[in-house]
Amino acid sequence: MGLGDFQYDTPRCADYVKYWTPLWGGTKPKLYWVSAPNHDWQPGRNEDLDNFMNGQCPGAPAKAAINRQRGFIGNGDPYSKDFGNWHFAFLSSAQWRYDPAKAHALTAWLDGDLAAARAAGKYLAVVYHEPYFTSNTGEHKRALDHKPWIDVMYRHRVRLTLSGSQHNYERTCPVNNKDQCVSDGMTAFQVSTGGIGLRPFTSSPPYIAKRFSNTHGFLRMTLRDNGSFSWNFVPTSGPGKDAGTRTLP
Structure with missing residues (x-):
C-alpha cells in the first residue's frame, strides 16, 4: 500500500518514469495507492500520478493493482x-x-x-x-x-x-x-x-x-x-x- 508522496518534487510523467520507476517500479503491479498533497497532486503543478498509476505515462505501461481492477482513478477520488x-x-x-x-x-x-x-x-x-x-x-x-x-x-x-x-x-x-x-x-x-x-x-x-x-x-x-x-x-x-x-x- 502506497501512502503518498511518491516523487519529489515535481511529479510529472517524466519524473515518475525517470526516478520512481527504477527504484519502486517492481511494486506497481501489486500497489494500492492514495495521492498526497503537494508532491503527488497540486492542481496546476503536479497532476500526473493518476495517469502514471493507470499506465498512461510513456515508458511506464504497468498499471497499479487497483487500476487493473477498477480502471482509471483520479487524484483525490x-x-x-x-x-x-x-x-x-x-x-x-x-x-x-x-x-x-x-x-x-x-x-x-x-x-x-x-x-x-x-x-x-x-x-x-x-x-x-x-x-x-x-x-x-x-x-x-x-x-x-x-x-x-x-x-x-x-x-x-x-x-x-x-x-x-x-x-x-x-x-x-x-x-x-x-x-x-x-x-x-x-x-x-x-x-x-x-x-x-x-x-x-x-x-x-x-x-x-x-x-x-x-x-x-x-x-x-x-x-x-x-x-x-x-x-x-x-x-x-x-x-x-x-x-x-x-x-x-
Missing part, C-alpha cells in the same frame, strides 16, 4: 476494497488542502462506506496520507482539519489506520477520537521512511507508543480474518525496529 475479512477505505488528504468542501463531502462517503462494511462483518482500516495521530516535526504538525474523518472512523470502530508524510516512523496505542488510549481504539501507523531525508520529532503526544526518526525501511503487516493483526518494521538502513501483535478487541 476515494475508493475502498476488501482484503479477506478486512475492509480498507482509501482517502486523499489532499482534499483538505485543495477542496475543503469536497473533503467534508467525503466524510459522508466514509461514513456510509464503513457502516456498510461493518454491517457485513468486516474489520475496518483506513489509508490516508497526512496523519492526525502524530508527533510534530519542524515541517509538519498533526492534520487537525481531518477531525471529521477521525470521528467517523472511531464511530465505526476502525481498528487500523496507515498514514505517511512526516519522514519518520510512529505507532500509537489503540486511540479514540479524543486522543485517549482505549481498548477499542484504532492503532495508527505513520510510516514515511521510504528514502527521503528523515526528520526529528519536536513534540511527544501521550498516545504515541513507539517512534523513531533515524531509520529507513518499510512496514510489513499480517492481517487475520479474526480481526487481529501483526506488524514488523523492516529496516533497510538504521537501527529502528518495531514488531508486535494486536488481538481483539
Whole structure:
C-alpha cells in the first residue's frame, strides 16, 4: 500500500518514469495507492500520478493493482476494497488542502462506506496520507482539519489506520477520537521512511507508543480474518525496529 508522496518534487510523467520507476517500479503491479498533497497532486503543478498509476505515462505501461481492477482513478477520488475479512477505505488528504468542501463531502462517503462494511462483518482500516495521530516535526504538525474523518472512523470502530508524510516512523496505542488510549481504539501507523531525508520529532503526544526518526525501511503487516493483526518494521538502513501483535478487541 502506497501512502503518498511518491516523487519529489515535481511529479510529472517524466519524473515518475525517470526516478520512481527504477527504484519502486517492481511494486506497481501489486500497489494500492492514495495521492498526497503537494508532491503527488497540486492542481496546476503536479497532476500526473493518476495517469502514471493507470499506465498512461510513456515508458511506464504497468498499471497499479487497483487500476487493473477498477480502471482509471483520479487524484483525490476515494475508493475502498476488501482484503479477506478486512475492509480498507482509501482517502486523499489532499482534499483538505485543495477542496475543503469536497473533503467534508467525503466524510459522508466514509461514513456510509464503513457502516456498510461493518454491517457485513468486516474489520475496518483506513489509508490516508497526512496523519492526525502524530508527533510534530519542524515541517509538519498533526492534520487537525481531518477531525471529521477521525470521528467517523472511531464511530465505526476502525481498528487500523496507515498514514505517511512526516519522514519518520510512529505507532500509537489503540486511540479514540479524543486522543485517549482505549481498548477499542484504532492503532495508527505513520510510516514515511521510504528514502527521503528523515526528520526529528519536536513534540511527544501521550498516545504515541513507539517512534523513531533515524531509520529507513518499510512496514510489513499480517492481517487475520479474526480481526487481529501483526506488524514488523523492516529496516533497510538504521537501527529502528518495531514488531508486535494486536488481538481483539
